[in-house]
Amino acid sequence: MTSALLTLADSRLPAGGHTHSGGVEQAIAAGIVHDPGSLATFLRRRLATSGLVAAGLAAAACGAAAERLAALDDEADARTPSPASRTASRQQGRGLVRVGRRAWPSPLWDALTDRPHHPIALGVAAGAGGLAPRDAASAAAYLSISGPATAAQRLLAMDPLTVAAVTARLSPDVDDVAERAVGELPAATDPLLDLLAEVHAARKDRFFAS
Amino acid sequence: MPPDHNLDDYVDPYAPGHRHSADGKPGPLRVGLGGPVGSGKTALAAALCRTLGAEYDLAVVTNDIYTTEDADFLRRNAVLPDDRIEAVQTGCCPHTAIRDDITANLDAVELLESRHPGLELVLVESGGDNLTASFSYGLVDAQIFVIDVAGGDKVPRKGGPGVTAADLLVVNKTDLAPMVGADLDVMRRDSAAVRNGKPTHLISLREDPSAATVAEWVREQIRARVLV
Numbered sequence: 335m336t337s338a339l340l341t342l343a344d345s346r347l348p349a350g351g352h353t354h355s356g357g358v359e360q361a362i363a364a365g366i367v368h369d370p371g372s373l374a375t376f377l378r379r380r381l382a383t384s385g386l387v388a389a390g391l392a393a394a395a396c397g398a399a400a401e402r403l404a405a406l407d408d409e410a411d412a413r414t415p416s417p418a419s420r421t422a423s424r425q426q427g428r429g430l431v432r433v434g435r436r437a438w439p440s441p442l443w444d445a446l447t448d449r450p451h452h453p454i455a456l457g458v459a460a461g462a463g464g465l466a467p468r469d470a471a472s473a474a475a476y477l478s479i480s481g482p483a484t485a486a487q488r489l490l491a492m493d494p495l496t497v498a499a500v501t502a503r504l505s506p507d508v509d510d511v512a513e514r515a516v517g518e519l520p521a522a523t524d525p526l527l528d529l530l531a532e533v534h535a536a537r538k539d540r541f542f543a544s
Numbered sequence: 545m546p547p548d549h550n551l552d553d554y555v556d557p558y559a560p561g562h563r564h565s566a567d568g569k570p571g572p573l574r575v576g577l578g579g580p581v582g583s584g585k586t587a588l589a590a591a592l593c594r595t596l597g598a599e600y601d602l603a604v605v606t607n608d609i610y611t612t613e614d615a616d617f618l619r620r621n622a623v624l625p626d627d628r629i630e631a632v633q634t635g636c637c638p639h640t641a642i643r644d645d646i647t648a649n650l651d652a653v654e655l656l657e658s659r660h661p662g663l664e665l666v667l668v669e670s671g672g673d674n675l676t677a678s679f680s681y682g683l684v685d686a687q688i689f690v691i692d693v694a695g696g697d698k699v700p701r702k703g704g705p706g707v708t709a710a711d712l713l714v715v716n717k718t719d720l721a722p723m724v725g726a727d728l729d730v731m732r733r734d735s736a737a738v739r740n741g742k743p744t745h746l747i748s749l750r751e752d753p754s755a756a757t758v759a760e761w762v763r764e765q766i767r768a769r770v771l772v
Contacts, residue, residue, distance in 0.1 A: 350647030353635040429647035488636040543633040
């Protein structure tokens with residue numbers, strides 16, 4: 335591992351992640367997330383499904399050639415049933431490409447489309463930064479819960495120390511997901527997350543892009 | 545291993561003067577409009593659209609609390625078609641979206657640029673924030689900070705990055721000064737003291753809905769950019 339992984343997973347990396355809640359905003363509106371316990375449950379559920387899928391795709395994209403990246407982008411589409419979630423993923427992919435190109439210059443970036451899925455961009459960023467597929471999987475798994483946790487903190491005015499503790503205690507789960515994702519392209523989905531994403535996208539009164 | 549990066553030669557492609565569209569021409573001038581809630585940012589944006597809309601190819605990005613409030617106001621008051629207004633969600637942090645992580649705003653600006661290739665001016669209106677709010681120069685070329693007389697004549701003296709460092713400080717609602725007991729001379733003098741020679745305009749959008757002096761300042765910025 336190099337410190338590039340820390341930069342990649344840092345919520346302060348200006349890739350647009352702070353405008354996405356990963357379904358938490360709608361989960362709060364629906365009464366599903368309301369306290370630290372329900373937040374932890376939601377995050378664990380997200381990690382086990384979209385987090386696992388993202389980790390597998392990011393690991394596969396790390397160091398992959400252009401044709402493989404295009405195929406992986408299609409695989410990401412196929413594993414993301416909700417159109418709103420696909421849009422959110424591509425939005426975040428575009429943001430990561432913008433900063434990644436500047437932070438880790440590499441010919442690998444030219445193999446990507448303008449708006450790749452986020453895990454694909456993450457894999458390329460990891461490769462450009464000298465990281466291994468397992469690192470890319472770790473970053474994807476961690477990011478699948480860190481952004482949503484912060485969104486819950488903002489929306490519910492939760493104690494930030496509590497939210498940090500919830501995130502930190504999920505570390506073994508994050509490691510487990512990253513470990514299992516390498517070499518696989520998991521296809522776990524969660525109808526609840528898909529439904530939340532679709533209902534959220536239709537709202538006019540939302541703070542977050544997803 | 546990642547390639548070595550020689551930072552001595554690093555040129556920021558987004559820095560003012562370095563950003564160019566595909567054909568090598570400078571892209572549109574991006575002007576940030578920041579300031580506290582209720583000071584008149586959206587009203588100023590609408591005024592600038594009305595005054596400058598016939599002269600320049602322009603568009604607006606809004607960063608409202610809720611997506612559509614300011615955008616709807618602009619549609620009504622600036623006669624700006626929908627495809628020239630983009631609203632971004634700021635994840636409860638309007639300040640972050642214009643300074644620390646400008647991704648969502650860059651996406652919106654670039655979308656407008658691709659939709660209108662001849663664009664000459666993009667106004668980026670921040671969500672209402674406090675006196676510490678300021679735009680990153682990765683997002684805008686110049687920024688206007690809008691405060692108002694009714695907020696109290698002590699505001700310029702309190703300072704903060706918006707008041708001290710904005711390229712133009714606008715003190716709006718001068719017509720309210722007698723009603724709220726604000727001393728315009730104090731505001732003018734305190735602004736000059738903290739702004740190190742940068743301009744301050746005292747205006748009343750109620751008395752001059754065209755925002756003539758601010759529009760003229762924006763014209764100067766566009767002319768200066770074209771000459772670069």
